[in-house]
Amino acid sequence: xxxxxxxxxxxxxxxxxxxxxxxxxxxxxxxxxxxxxxxxxxxxxxxxxxxxxxxxxxxxxxxxxxxxxxxxxxxxxxxxxxxxxxxxxxxxxxxxxxxxxxxxxxxxxxxxxxxxxxxxxxxxxxxxxxxxxxxxxxxxxxxxxxxxxxxxxxxxxxxxxxxxxxxxxxxxxxxxxxxxxxxxxxxxxxxxxxxxxxxxxxxxxxxxxxxxxxxxxxxxxxxxxxxxxxxxxxxxxxxxxxxxxxxxxxxxxxxxxxxxxxxxxxxxxxxxxxxxxxxxxxxxxxxxxxxxxxxxxxxxxxxxxxxxxxxxxxxxxxxxxxxxxxxxxxxxxxxxxxxxxxxxxxxxxxxxxxxxxxxxxxxxxxxxxxxxxxxxxxxxxxxxxxxxxxxxxxxxxxxxx
Amino acid sequence: xxxxxxxxxxxxxxxxxxxxxxxxxxxxxxxxxxxxxxxxxxxxxxxxxxxxxxxxxxxxxxxxxxxxxxxxxxxxxxxxxxxxxxxxxxxxxxxxxxxxxxxxxxxxxxxxxxxxxxxxxxxxxxxxxxxxxxxxxxxxxxxxxxxxxxxxxxxxxxxxxxxxxxxxxxxxxxxxxxxxxxxxxxxxxxxxxxxxxxxxxxxxxxxxxxxxxxxxxxxxxxxxxxxxxxxxxxxxxxxxxxxxxxxxxxxxxxxxxxxxxxxxxxxxxxxxxxxxxxxxxxxxxxxxxxxxxxxxxxxxxxxxxxxxxxxxxxxxxxxxxxxxxxxxxxxxxxxxxxxxxxxxxxxxxxxxxxxxxxxxxxxxxxxxxxxxxxxxxxxxxxxxxxxxxxxxxxxxxxxxx
Numbered sequence: 157x158x159x160x161x162x163x164x165x166x167x168x169x170x171x172x173x174x175x176x177x178x179x180x181x182x183x184x185x186x187x188x189x190x191x192x193x194x195x196x197x198x199x200x201x202x203x204x205x206x207x208x209x210x211x212x213x214x215x216x217x218x219x220x221x222x223x224x225x226x227x228x229x230x231x232x233x234x235x236x237x238x239x240x241x242x243x244x245x246x247x248x249x250x251x252x253x254x255x256x257x258x259x260x261x262x263x264x265x266x267x268x269x270x271x272x273x274x275x276x277x278x279x280x281x282x283x284x285x286x287x288x289x290x291x292x293x294x295x296x297x298x299x300x301x302x303x304x305x306x307x308x309x310x311x312x313x314x315x316x317x318x319x320x321x322x323x324x325x326x327x328x329x330x331x332x333x334x335x336x337x338x339x340x341x342x343x344x345x346x347x348x349x350x351x352x353x354x355x356x357x358x359x360x361x362x363x364x365x366x367x368x369x370x371x372x373x374x375x376x377x378x379x380x381x382x383x384x385x386x387x388x389x390x391x392x393x394x395x396x397x398x399x400x401x402x403x404x405x406x407x408x409x410x411x412x413x414x415x416x417x418x419x420x421x422x423x424x425x426x427x428x429x430x431x432x433x434x435x436x437x438x439x440x441x442x443x444x445x446x447x448x449x450x451x452x453x454x455x456x457x458x459x460x461x462x463x464x465x466x467x468x469x470x471x472x473x474x475x476x477x478x479x480x481x482x483x484x485x486x487x488x489x490x491x492x493x494x495x496x497x498x499x500x501x502x503x504x505x506x507x508x509x510x511x512x513x514x515x516x517x518x519x520x521x522x523x524x525x526x527x528x529x530x531x532x533x534x535x536x537x538x539x540x541x542x543x544x545x546x547x548x549x550x551x552x553x554x555x556x557x
Numbered sequence: 558x559x560x561x562x563x564x565x566x567x568x569x570x571x572x573x574x575x576x577x578x579x580x581x582x583x584x585x586x587x588x589x590x591x592x593x594x595x596x597x598x599x600x601x602x603x604x605x606x607x608x609x610x611x612x613x614x615x616x617x618x619x620x621x622x623x624x625x626x627x628x629x630x631x632x633x634x635x636x637x638x639x640x641x642x643x644x645x646x647x648x649x650x651x652x653x654x655x656x657x658x659x660x661x662x663x664x665x666x667x668x669x670x671x672x673x674x675x676x677x678x679x680x681x682x683x684x685x686x687x688x689x690x691x692x693x694x695x696x697x698x699x700x701x702x703x704x705x706x707x708x709x710x711x712x713x714x715x716x717x718x719x720x721x722x723x724x725x726x727x728x729x730x731x732x733x734x735x736x737x738x739x740x741x742x743x744x745x746x747x748x749x750x751x752x753x754x755x756x757x758x759x760x761x762x763x764x765x766x767x768x769x770x771x772x773x774x775x776x777x778x779x780x781x782x783x784x785x786x787x788x789x790x791x792x793x794x795x796x797x798x799x800x801x802x803x804x805x806x807x808x809x810x811x812x813x814x815x816x817x818x819x820x821x822x823x824x825x826x827x828x829x830x831x832x833x834x835x836x837x838x839x840x841x842x843x844x845x846x847x848x849x850x851x852x853x854x855x856x857x858x859x860x861x862x863x864x865x866x867x868x869x870x871x872x873x874x875x876x877x878x879x880x881x882x883x884x885x886x887x888x889x890x891x892x893x894x895x896x897x898x899x900x901x902x903x904x905x906x907x908x909x910x911x912x913x914x915x916x917x918x919x920x921x922x923x924x925x926x927x928x929x930x931x932x933x934x935x936x937x938x939x940x941x942x943x944x945x946x947x948x949x950x951x952x953x954x955x956x957x958x
């Protein structure tokens with residue numbers, strides 16, 4: 157079988173160029189549908205064309221690069237949007253690695269490979285928006301009503317890409333399987349000196365927005381006993397959750413309150429309202445359900461005891477996903493060959509587009525290490541050798557039988 | 558002694574007009590130096606001139622309306638800026654009541670009275686910025702370096718009023734004493750059916766900004782035990798403070814965390830940094846000191862135990878202030894006369910410009926009721942009869958011997 161010879165300097169150069177869109181320090185500020193994100197996608201479409209792939213944007217802004225011919229082929233890729241303040245490799249690595257493998261395979265007469273950059277993987281509107289809609293897990297008209305933290309709807313955001321819209325979704329039967337390369341975004345490979353992770357499953361993730369409503373008032377004249385301070389309620393909720401979730405969880409279970417907004421958020425006003433997003437992840441559906449029950453009852457208890465209103469919204473759930481065993485075995489075979497003794501099977505604590513795509517196609521993932529496990533941060537980084545090795549494993553997996 | 562006959566309909570009409578600047582629902586959005594605030598001050602200067610007063614803006618944006626002649630006279634007033642989202646009477650009432658008393662006194666040949674609207678009473682930059690600088694409690698060049706929550710400096714904000722700047726501060730020896738009328742902003746008068754409050758002292762207020770710094774990271778791949786989550790630190794800090802302050806305080810003591818900012822504030826990122834402002838008020842310096850010590854040590858303990866950095870900034874303190882007894886007696890005499898059995902002596906739980914002015918001149922205050930004690934809110938309101946009665950008491954106090 158033809159070996160697909162990727163060009164390391166091209167891989168690294170394309171990663172540098174992609175970083176330049178929305179670059180900020182060593183990281184990027186490139187949230188989905190931002191000017192920088194759309195500019196990056198235009199550039200990616202051009203690079204796909206130069207590589208001999210046909211660039212196709214769908215109505216959500218997912219960008220596919222299709223090889224010549226209509227025979228079903230392997231699809232590789234990830235996403236090129238970033239967190240509000242993200243690193244240069246989260247998503248970008250899998251997109252550029254896929255582009256280079258697809259290009260190199262055409263160049264050397266290997267099997268046809270398609271590349272993709274899904275839109276809004278980072279959850280400006282919901283978790284994995286672009287691949288979720290492409291996989292048919294959420295109808296576009298319902299998705300269009302979803303809002304980001306500023307109240308902008310997806311429908312409004314999509315208009316920024318209207319000029320690029322190919323008008324239709326790429327038919328999934330164009331592809332035989334999906335392989336996503338990604339940085340680990342965790343400390344496992346880095347701390348063990350591993351260089352390739354073969355992903356066995358992706359943890360499930362749930363998230364919900366909570367609103368506590370009390371009485372906005374003057375911070376000097378309202379006696380403590382008469383206050384209905386929404387932020388005090390949130391502080392108690394967060395503190396109680398740590399106590400109540402502890403007995404239910406494993407060492408791999410996580411929960412996070414990462415977004416909080418007080419109203420009116422002024423130092424001389426008792427906060428009348430606070431919104432926060434609670435997110436929790438685990439590999440078992442049953443545990444996710446038990447955590448959900450504890451989170452809901454704790455919020456209602458705290459609110460009830462303090463005379464606060466408590467409402468929930470924007471519930472989102474993605475169940476744990478098992479990677480397709482035969483496809484994972486192809487990646488493992490390539491890792492054995494190219495990184496003997498330096499690879500391992502592992503779960504993904506982070507959610508990835510592969511979780512959505514697995515509803516349509518056999519899907520698998522490979523990881524490269526994240527220095528000190530840091531991601532979703534400007535400090536996110538991976539050794540160049542590991543970036544190149546990951547792409548070589550991806551290329552080998554594309555040709556493996 | 559001439560009786561100063563105020564015109565109720567003029568008082569209420571001017572209050573309505575002032576509300577129209579930055580009006581939002583029943584309240585106002587008119588923070589210091591905002592477009593609406595500067596427009597309101599221009600209008601006030603015009604009304605002062607129509608009333609026969611000479612309008613004078615100082616470099617900070619404080620607006621004085623000076624009566625004819627140079628004989629030292631009584632100064633009355635308050636402030637016309639609002640909280641980021643405030644009510645229509647907080648500050649505005651004392652300014653318009655002073656303007657009407659000064660106007661009416663000129664009309665009926667009463668004693669000369671000056672009116673003032675101090676700038677940034679609501680603490681965009683620091684507590685009582687305008688009166689603090691006018692009273693010589695903070696040099697202008699130092700004040701100019703202070704920033705608001707968005708990082709704008711006072712120097713930058715002042716430029717929005719440069720065209721109005723008279724170029725100098727009004728000499729305090731132009732005035733014999735200061736009387737400030739204000740809504741109570743608390744529940745005392747309203748709950749007891751009182752109509753006039755004669756203020757005996759103003760509680761002291763301290764505030765300080767705290768920053769907790771941890772490690773920003775991915776909310777899915779960072780095990781709970783390895784996290785340094787700045788917001789979790791804040792939640793514990795807030796919860797512990799309630800326990801540790803309880804034994805130190807009186808029923809009138811208050812503390813508030815009203816402003817909180819997470820960084821980067823995204824639901825899929827472990828917060829790497831959080832800023833908050835802690836504010837505490839009490840009538841005794843010793844108690845304010847003891848609370849300060851508890852707040853500081855608790856923040857350091859929580860940060861230390863969680864591997865977070867903890868830094869403090871923007872410390873501000875205004876000590877408790879006793880109103881000038883003879884001046885308070887003049888107000889009480891007028892209240893006895895005009896609201897027999899419906900007035901009371903009381904402390905002010907809210908801070909007011911009178912606290913700063915008392916460093917220069919004998920100062921006193923009178924309160925009118927706040928419906929349901931609500932203030933710093935669009936719901937803030939006071940019965941028209943009480944607004945008129947308060948202005949009449951103010952006028953009578955101006956003529957009392």
